[in-house]
Amino acid sequence: MEDIMTVVDWSRWQFALTAIYHWLFVPLTLGLSVIVAVMESIYLKTGEQKWLSTCKFWMTLLAINFAIGVATGIILEFEFGTNWSNYSWFVGDIFGAPLAIEGILAFFLEATFGAVMFFGWGKVSPKFHLASTWLTAIGASISALWILVANSWMQYPVGMEFDPAQMRNVMDNFWALFSGVAVNKFFHTVFSGWALSGVFVIGVSCYFLLRKSNTDFALRSIRTGGWIGLAGLLLCMYTGDGSAVEVTRTQPMKLAAMEGLYYGQHGEDLVAIGVVNPDKKWDNDEPPYLWEISLPKGLSILARHDLDAFVPGINDIINGVDYTSDGEQINTVSYEERIMRGKQAQQALRDYGMAMQKNDSVAMQKAADALRPNFPYFGYGYFSSPGEAIPPVAVTFYSFRIMVMLGSYFLLFYIVVLFLAYRKEMALRNWRWLQIIALISVPLMWVCSEAGWMVAEVGRQPWTVQNLLPTVAAISDVPASSVVITFWMFAIIFTLLLAAEVSIMIKYINKSTKTDLSNPSKK
Amino acid sequence: MTLELLQNYWWVLVSILGGILVFLLFVQGGQSMLLNTPDHKWNELIVSSIGRKWELTFTTLVTFGGAAFASFPLFYSTSFGGAYWLWILILFSFVLQAVSYEYRKKQGNLYGTRAYDIFLFINGFVGCILLGVAVAMFFFGGEFSVDRSNMLTQASPVISHWDNPSHGLEAIFNWRNLLLGITVFMLARILANLYLINSVNGSQKFYDWTIKSLWINTIIFLIFFLAFVVVLFTATGYTVISATPAGTEIEITPFKYWHNLISSPSIIILLVVGVANVLIGICATLFYKGYRQGIWFTGIGTFFTVVALFWLAGFCDTPFLPSISDPSSSLSIRNASSSKFTLECMSYVSLLIPFVVGYIWYVWRIIDKKKISESDI
Numbered sequence: 001m002e003d004i005m006t007v008v009d010w011s012r013w014q015f016a017l018t019a020i021y022h023w024l025f026v027p028l029t030l031g032l033s034v035i036v037a038v039m040e041s042i043y044l045k046t047g048e049q050k051w052l053s054t055c056k057f058w059m060t061l062l063a064i065n066f067a068i069g070v071a072t073g074i075i076l077e078f079e080f081g082t083n084w085s086n087y088s089w090f091v092g093d094i095f096g097a098p099l100a101i102e103g104i105l106a107f108f109l110e111a112t113f114g115a116v117m118f119f120g121w122g123k124v125s126p127k128f129h130l131a132s133t134w135l136t137a138i139g140a141s142i143s144a145l146w147i148l149v150a151n152s153w154m155q156y157p158v159g160m161e162f163d164p165a166q167m168r169n170v171m172d173n174f175w176a177l178f179s180g181v182a183v184n185k186f187f188h189t190v191f192s193g194w195a196l197s198g199v200f201v202i203g204v205s206c207y208f209l210l211r212k213s214n215t216d217f218a219l220r221s222i223r224t225g226g227w228i229g230l231a232g233l234l235l236c237m238y239t240g241d242g243s244a245v246e247v248t249r250t251q252p253m254k255l256a257a258m259e260g261l262y263y264g265q266h267g268e269d270l271v272a273i274g275v276v277n278p279d280k281k282w283d284n285d286e287p288p289y290l291w292e293i294s295l296p297k298g299l300s301i302l303a304r305h306d307l308d309a310f311v312p313g314i315n316d317i318i319n320g321v322d323y324t325s326d327g328e329q330i331n332t333v334s335y336e337e338r339i340m341r342g343k344q345a346q347q348a349l350r351d352y353g354m355a356m357q358k359n360d361s362v363a364m365q366k367a368a369d370a371l372r373p374n375f376p377y378f379g380y381g382y383f384s385s386p387g388e389a390i391p392p393v394a395v396t397f398y399s400f401r402i403m404v405m406l407g408s409y410f411l412l413f414y415i416v417v418l419f420l421a422y423r424k425e426m427a428l429r430n431w432r433w434l435q436i437i438a439l440i441s442v443p444l445m446w447v448c449s450e451a452g453w454m455v456a457e458v459g460r461q462p463w464t465v466q467n468l469l470p471t472v473a474a475i476s477d478v479p480a481s482s483v484v485i486t487f488w489m490f491a492i493i494f495t496l497l498l499a500a501e502v503s504i505m506i507k508y509i510n511k512s513t514k515t516d517l518s519n520p521s522k523k
Numbered sequence: 524m525t526l527e528l529l530q531n532y533w534w535v536l537v538s539i540l541g542g543i544l545v546f547l548l549f550v551q552g553g554q555s556m557l558l559n560t561p562d563h564k565w566n567e568l569i570v571s572s573i574g575r576k577w578e579l580t581f582t583t584l585v586t587f588g589g590a591a592f593a594s595f596p597l598f599y600s601t602s603f604g605g606a607y608w609l610w611i612l613i614l615f616s617f618v619l620q621a622v623s624y625e626y627r628k629k630q631g632n633l634y635g636t637r638a639y640d641i642f643l644f645i646n647g648f649v650g651c652i653l654l655g656v657a658v659a660m661f662f663f664g665g666e667f668s669v670d671r672s673n674m675l676t677q678a679s680p681v682i683s684h685w686d687n688p689s690h691g692l693e694a695i696f697n698w699r700n701l702l703l704g705i706t707v708f709m710l711a712r713i714l715a716n717l718y719l720i721n722s723v724n725g726s727q728k729f730y731d732w733t734i735k736s737l738w739i740n741t742i743i744f745l746i747f748f749l750a751f752v753v754v755l756f757t758a759t760g761y762t763v764i765s766a767t768p769a770g771t772e773i774e775i776t777p778f779k780y781w782h783n784l785i786s787s788p789s790i791i792i793l794l795v796v797g798v799a800n801v802l803i804g805i806c807a808t809l810f811y812k813g814y815r816q817g818i819w820f821t822g823i824g825t826f827f828t829v830v831a832l833f834w835l836a837g838f839c840d841t842p843f844l845p846s847i848s849d850p851s852s853s854l855s856i857r858n859a860s861s862s863k864f865t866l867e868c869m870s871y872v873s874l875l876i877p878f879v880v881g882y883i884w885y886v887w888r889i890i891d892k893k894k895i896s897e898s899d900i
Binding site for chain 1: 575576578579581582584585586588589590592593594596597599600601602603604605607608610611614615617618619620621622624625626629630631632633634671672674675677679680681682683684685688690861862864865868869872873875876879882883886889890892893
């Protein structure tokens with residue numbers, strides 16, 4: 001097979017490209033579908049036409065966004081096969097099930113009732129239409145549930161055992177898929193969609209205020225989107241805290257990379273802002289940061305909810321050092337030993353295969369016995385040095401800070417906007433600078449959201465399945481040249497379609513500033 | 524339930540999804556007509572009619588992929604990772620489709636309505652043919668080998684190796700695969716004709732144009748379908764003698780699929796009922812002026828025929844993805860499936876499928892209650 005690392009790198013780039021584009025559209029669908037459902041519920045309860053027109057305006061934007069989210073989603077699903085075929089076999093027995101269930105339970109719900117939501121006005125009763133709108137929103141969240149269960153399983157593989165005869169993992173506990181990692185990730189992700197959509201609604205509404213057009217509609221939208229967005233953000237922060245604890249427990253290397261922390265200590269500080277030293281490596285003595293400002297004991301609180309807890313750094317993890325909350329040293333398995341045991345697991349598997357060919361059941365049993373205790377480190381057998389098992393520190397470090405800082409900014413943003421919307425309405429109507437800030441905040445929210453995914457996905461490198469399957473062993477037998485071509489094919493088409501989506505939205509919003517949105521019949 | 528029973532059950536479910544998918548390709552068939560309508564208003568009529576169903580086709584394709592992944596992961600990894608270009612081109616055409624319905628008439632869409640209609644045409648034309656090619660590989664195979672021990676080879680750890688350097692392009696240009704590809708494409712156009720006749724209250728001119736198109740599509744379809752049937756039933760295939768984790772023993776069998784057919788009454792019934800229904804729907808529409816229910820006969824017939832083809836490919840000890848270059852690597856429902864536990868878990872979820880079909884049917888009826896007419900455009 002030609003230049004394996006080139007194929008791995010391009011396959012990773014292609015998957016990252018698809019995932020990044022997909023995540024531009026999905027959070028807006030997750031949140032905006034809830035916001036329009038709430039607006040339509042208010043319309044049905046009050047019978048006021050202004051709510052109908054408000055709901056229809058946002059529903060149109062939802063429809064524009066929905067289609068392109070679907071388009072990028074199908075590529076992601078099939079790329080597991082096209083670009084990660086080894087992965088598809090090695091863990092397909094577990095990973096495939098959530099994808100199939102997603103299709104059966106969620107996609108049809110979204111597609112069927114989405115059609116009623118978008119095309120069913122006047123064709124079905126108002127109550128049936130409202131139910132369809134809610135079912136579309138619920139379908140989107142159920143879809144997210146299954147894909148996030150699958151993603152979480154890759155980060156924290158549980159509920160399976162390895163079958164040496166078939167050279168793959170097989171599921172033995174379905175409910176184990178709903179681990180704490182999965183639950184936190186699901187809620188964190190879905191609520192981040194609410195938070196993003198709230199900012200989108202506020203930003204677009206402030207554009208109406210800037211243009212002095214449909215101001216009542218804008219304020220109505222700000223209040224509805226603001227509350228849902230704020231609720232989403234607060235819940236996102238709460239579940240983010242849960243995620244940090246889970247990451248510390250299940251992926252300590254990711255947490256260390258998020259912090260650029262090489263040697264930990266009790267009562268570890270959290271770097272609030274800083275610049276990582278590009279020359280710093282795990283095996284040199286360079287300082288980890290060029291400069292940094294830290295919050296005392298912040299990381300211990302974040303990671304273990306304990307002021308004085310020990311948080312291991314990259315070198316601690318490599319050396320197999322950790323401490324309990326009582327300060328007692330725990331010897332975890334060092335990376336040198338993991339690599340050795342991974343190679344032993346792979347050798348045992350070779351022996352098993354040879355014994356199976358000879359139909360030698362005694363030798364098979366012996367090999368299986370040798371494999372079992374070392375299998376948790378199977379993936380390390382592909383490495384020759386601990387350094388290969390460290391994620392890119394700088395990208396993870398900066399992504400985490402961008403997410404947290406922007407998230408904090410948006411908390412303030414929501415509080416200010418909602419306060420003004422209820423207590424100082426005239427200020428919100430007239431403060432152009434605030435309206436401009438709200439508008440600029442819209443793309444920043446996407447940066448925040450994408451940064452969150454960067455932390456999750458770059459931080460888990462080099463693994464496709466934590467500890468078991470590194471990316472280098474997960475790929476397909478495809479020439480790098482083919483993947484390069486398809487990468488650019490998708491890059492071009494996704495960019496062209498994104499440009500069209502943004503352009504259509506801007507045109508529609510601009511057009512709507514020139515029409516009266518208080519009466520749907522005039523639309 | 525035994526593993527064998529679960530494997531059979533999931534092959535039946537995959538077959539059903541395949542059958543529904545091909546039926547729903549009427550959306551693609553309609554899209555393939557967008558560039559040659561004599562009146563551009565008819566484009567709007569066609570898009571308004573089939574545009575309400577595109578997501579069902581799309582969703583069925585995604586679910587088909589998900590079900591194939593979950594139930595037969597070795598197929599997913601071998602075929603998708605090996606016949607790379609075939610699948611990538613299918614996906615690419617569906618990406619184009621997904622946005623086109625929503626964007627084509629929107630102000631600010633940057634590229635104009637015509638560009639999106641071309642996207643829809645590409646999906647209609649390329650998507651159908653390539654899906655047909657992908658299914659044809661179930662019979663005529665691909666050049667691949669599977670060696671699980673590769674997993675332990677550091678320099679090249681991939682289990683499934685595609686032996687042809689064209690990585691799927693060779694399958695697209697294989698004439699036997701293309702026979703089924705074109706058959707599926709023409710069938711999709713026929714289904715689109717029948718769907719439009721059923722759901723559009725168009726002018727007499729539109730009706731006459733659709734009927735004329737149905738004639739042409741039917742003649743071409745019959746030529747390719749009959750050619751495919753002859754090629755299929757005279758083809759040499761493989762019989763699985765034994766399939767164990769240690770390896771699969773294959774026997775080369777002349778007229779394999781003919782033998783499969785005559786040895787399985789259920790497949791004969793499915794195929795005969797399916798083909799008969801396809802023809803009844805077409806003939807009734809062509810010969811009884813004003814008859815508009817042909818879509819249901821032909822649609823149901825399509826479903827049964829596709830299910831019969833899947834059963835021919837996967838049952839009767841037949842590998843559903845034969846390997847031309849290394850017959851013992853051929854994939855069957857026995858050696859490519861998920862574990863008993865996984866198939867069992869998913870089987871419980873699959874019990875919800877009738878409920879899903881039920882609400883889709885209900886919503887379809889409501890949305891289609893009022894037929895679209897030219898005055899609506």
